[in-house]
Amino acid sequence: MSSSVQGLVNDLRSCIAALPLHKETIRMLTKCSERNSERALSVAQEVYNYERGDSSKALEMLICRAHMLWNNPLPPHLKNFQANYAELRNHWPYEHHRSLLYIENPRKESLAYLWRDCNSSVLRKMCYDKHRWADDSAEALAPTQRQQLLDMIFHHYLFLKNNVRLCQNSRKLPVPIVEIPMRPLGNDAADSRIRNIFKRKIAMAWNLLAWDNRPLSGENELLLSDIIRNASSRTQKRLYQRACKRAYIISQGPGDEKLTGDLQSLHFSPSPLLLRDI
Incomplete structure (x- = not known):
């Protein structure tokens, strides 16, 4: 990696670390940016939007990409x-x-x-x-x-x-x-x-x-629930709740990747994250 590219990576890492997000979200965004150039560009664009003044929407987008897409496995x-x-x-x-x-x-x-x-x-x-x-x-x-x-x-x-x-x-x-x-x-x-x-x-x-519209995995739902419950401020709590406004889950279904069940083995429902007051 050239020194100029490494400098950009370091600058982006510093910008991500300065965002008012939970430390786990910061970790995910940093990891994704370092491993994938397209994701790094996506994060950089939202960081730019945040610094330009469109702070709430940009932060919500980063939370969604980190927890509901990039680190959220397909069912x-x-x-x-x-x-x-x-x-x-x-x-x-x-x-x-x-x-x-x-x-x-x-x-x-x-x-x-x-x-x-x-x-x-x-x-x-x-x-x-x-x-x-x-x-x-x-x-x-x-x-x-x-x-x-x-x-x-x-x-x-x-x-x-x-x-x-x-x-x-x-x-x-x-x-x-x-x-x-x-x-x-x-x-x-x-x-x-x-x-x-x-x-x-x-x-x-x-x-x-x-x-x-990918469903939220059980592991990610638990993590987001914990982040919301233990948010460092009311502002951060509301931010994560807004980011979860479209979250839904598969509440029951096959435990592995084999096709062994039937139509009723999948049950989709809005995530309980949506039931908490914002």
Whole structure:
């Protein structure tokens, strides 16, 4: 490492140490900055925002990145999502727009409408058969494992869709299934376009679940609870509580990464951190 780069690293370390954050958050931010250049740039940007005057938002962002993303491991079902990404894309559920022409009551029968209405019955209606736009990716999951994993993923997605306040920017989540568009003459869109829609939809679901709105691990929840309970000041306590305003947890589920449970083995709920008065 050149002397100039080392000097920047040392300067950033000093800036992080001067932030009015808990010592464990300081330790995490310093460690992440030293090991990853992209994270170092992200921290440096928020430190700049803090020093420029946007102090509260910048500190909340640093707390979220330290405790809810960078040092917050993926839960087992999302690790399996990541490991079997291409296979799941080949079995991602879909619905033809033209099928709505033949449905007597689309509001109650269409998958897309059920998702828009956050109707839990959609979880029982979706089919995970391999579609004709699939590629030749190898498949490692047994059919029952794949069914279970997709059930978990969409159960997770429905929880967030039903709890917009827990989502980043309180943004309402879009429909996760592929909606195959129809041409003016009534036939489906080109296969190449449909394949791209599958790619975009699964990428969207992955980013929303794993990056933008990742569940808080039990270990991190305990740490944040301890930080809030033993905060050095009321200001610091309120800061951490605001940073935890979107925290949610998996309160029960598989203890390992094997796919052995069923849809009900995952139970999502807002973190008790949200129940404390700010």
